[in-house]
Amino acid sequence: MKSLSLKQILTYALIGGYCFFFYLMLKITFQYIPIDTDVAFLRIKQDYIVYSHYTMAFFIHVFFSIFALLAGFTQFSKNILASYPSLHRSLGYIYMVSILVFAAPTGFIIGVYANGGLSSQIAFCVLSLLWFYFTFSAFTAIKKRNIARHRNFMIRSFALTLSAITLRAWKFILVALFHPRPMDVYIVVAWLGWVLNLVIAEIIIYKSKK
Amino acid sequence: MKPTLILLLAICNISCDTKEKKNENIVSTVTEENTSEATMETTKPTKIKDILILKGIYVGQFHAKTYDPKKKPSYSNKINITIDSITNDSVYGHSVVAGNSRPFSGELIFKDDEYSASVSEPGDDKYDGHFNFSFIPAKEKIEGFWVAYDQNLAVTVRSFELKKTVYTYNPDRYLIDKKHFEDSDDFMDYFAELYSTEFNEEGEEYATMEAVKINASNTELTKEDVENLYKGDLEIIRNAIYARHGYSFKNRKMRYFFDSYVDWYIPMYTDIRDKLTALEVNNIALIKRYEQHAERYYDYFGR
Incomplete structure (x- = not known):
């Protein structure tokens, strides 16, 4: 029997960890099924749910982002890419459509109404614009068969996709450590949740060029 | 603990107004407004004439005197003892403490130039008991004890010294x-x-x-x-x-x-x-x- 290499162990740990956080995200998503505007996060957004464009954008964002999270993770598997290139392509389309058509534009709309004032509104709007830009660039790159560019922009795009998880994880950590006031922590994680991811993405891209 | 449920759980208690009766004969010439002024001047209440000044809301701490520490007693609660009506020989009122409003009634006793009350709660509530307290009209106070009927309660005896107060929202x-x-x-x-x-x-x-x-x-x-x-x-x-x-x-x-x-x-x-x-x-x-x-x-x- 072949023993597992360190790399394999890390890969399985990564998949396991991702499944855990994906499960948490799935639970958050299912809170809104059946469609309800008086549950969870929306309970403190009662000023805005009267705007149908806000509510529509919110639900579209919630239900399509989960597809981006799931499809995006598979795109980095060398196994799938090598053995099942058509699966890579199909899931890639799901990822692109989920973000470019649904999750990113709606992210911008709900970002305009973000809790925590101007700072977090800018944070979420910039996040959604970058998310769209990176994902769109990854799409056009592969259409032009520019694989290196496609890969780099997918790393950036997925780093921002992951902010759904990291933002909530940071909130959990900061609350556990410092017991900040609820809106104070919200403003901090609105930035921390994705800027750090992007920095790590750039480091990964930079290192892979060498 | 669900503080949001407090209101839902709050039970409406029957007010004691129904017991307000037959006091008109005592009112005589003294009105309630000038009676309190009268108290300041005459420290000794004379019978009948000043008796209505004893009515009112008395508020202060309700201290545990005899208690079982193992039963998690409330050592001190704020209590409101309201004297709703009073006659030469009887006292009607109610107490409000710890989310519980209970009527009481009993005797008014005049002894050694001092009025005191010996009143009982109906006994159909777990926390009912008997109050004994004396009136100190010069200080607008009452002070005394409460003894629970149920000797297995966490607190069986409480003492109090309450000041007359007016409540307004x-x-x-x-x-x-x-x-x-x-x-x-x-x-x-x-x-x-x-x-x-x-x-x-x-x-x-x-x-x-x-x-x-x-x-x-x-x-x-x-x-x-x-x-x-x-x-x-x-x-x-x-x-x-x-x-x-x-x-x-x-x-x-x-x-x-x-x-x-x-x-x-x-x-x-x-x-x-x-x-x-x-x-x-x-x-x-x-x-x-x-x-x-x-x-x-x-x-x-x-x-």
């Missing part, structure tokens, strides 16, 4: 005087105590001076006013509305807080839902929304 009341907002380290200590382990079986909670600065009875609160507050702050701001209306708290944590630290607070009623103003009702709904959100999500993975 005042929406402009803050928990502490506004001028102390900046130098009130004391209140921070209260909060530290209040939110210490004794009342925190579900984990840590926080309350800060913000809870004292916001008055939800005279100000229409917005989302911005409440969204950055701790759950502990929200709980106090909301319960302060009930306290202004004289709500007697069943919830032990809130009772301890308002009984011990809020001077103007008087427990008057066990159900104040129909006394809330429209402004207060709206504020309560808003605050509850954020309280529930904080409870469910503040320290969880999520928003």
Whole structure:
């Protein structure tokens, strides 16, 4: 029997960890099924749910982002890419459509109404614009068969996709450590949740060029 | 602990007004307004003439004297003993304490130039008992003891020394005087105590001076006013509305807080839902929304 290499162990740990956080995200998503505007996060957004464009954008964002999270993770598997290139392509389309058509534009709309004032509104709007830009660039790159560019922009795009998880994880950590006031922590994680991811993405891209 | 349920759980008690009877013959020439003035001058109440001045609301701490520490007794609660009607030989009234309003009736005794009362609660409530107290009209006080019928209760004897008070609903009341907002380290200590382990079986909670600065009875609160507050702050701001209306708290944590630290607070009623103003009702709904959100999500993975 072949023993597992360190790399394999890390890969399985990564998949396991991702499944855990994906499960948490799935639970958050299912809170809104059946469609309800008086549950969870929306309970403190009662000023805005009267705007149908806000509510529509919110639900579209919630239900399509989960597809981006799931499809995006598979795109980095060398196994799938090598053995099942058509699966890579199909899931890639799901990822692109989920973000470019649904999750990113709606992210911008709900970002305009973000809790925590101007700072977090800018944070979420910039996040959604970058998310769209990176994902769109990854799409056009592969259409032009520019694989290196496609890969780099997918790393950036997925780093921002992951902010759904990291933002909530940071909130959990900061609350556990410092017991900040609820809106104070919200403003901090609105930035921390994705800027750090992007920095790590750039480091990964930079290192892979060498 | 679900403070939001307090109101729902509050049981409407029967008022003692029905027992107000046949007192008209004592009124004679003295009206209630000038009787209190009369007390200041004549320290000794003479029979019949001054007897109506003994009526009123007496408020103070209800201290445990005989108790079983293993049964988690409440060592001290604020009690309101109201004398609703009084005749030459009888006393009718009710007490409000710890979310419980109970009628009592019994004898008025005149002995050694002093009036005292020996009154009993009906006995159909677990916490009923017998009061013995004397009137000290010169100081506008009553003092005495209460003995429980049920000797297996956590507290079987309590003592009290209560001051005559007048209750009015005042929406402009803050928990502490506004001028102390900046130098009130004391209140921070209260909060530290209040939110210490004794009342925190579900984990840590926080309350800060913000809870004292916001008055939800005279100000229409917005989302911005409440969204950055701790759950502990929200709980106090909301319960302060009930306290202004004289709500007697069943919830032990809130009772301890308002009984011990809020001077103007008087427990008057066990159900104040129909006394809330429209402004207060709206504020309560808003605050509850954020309280529930904080409870469910503040320290969880999520928003």
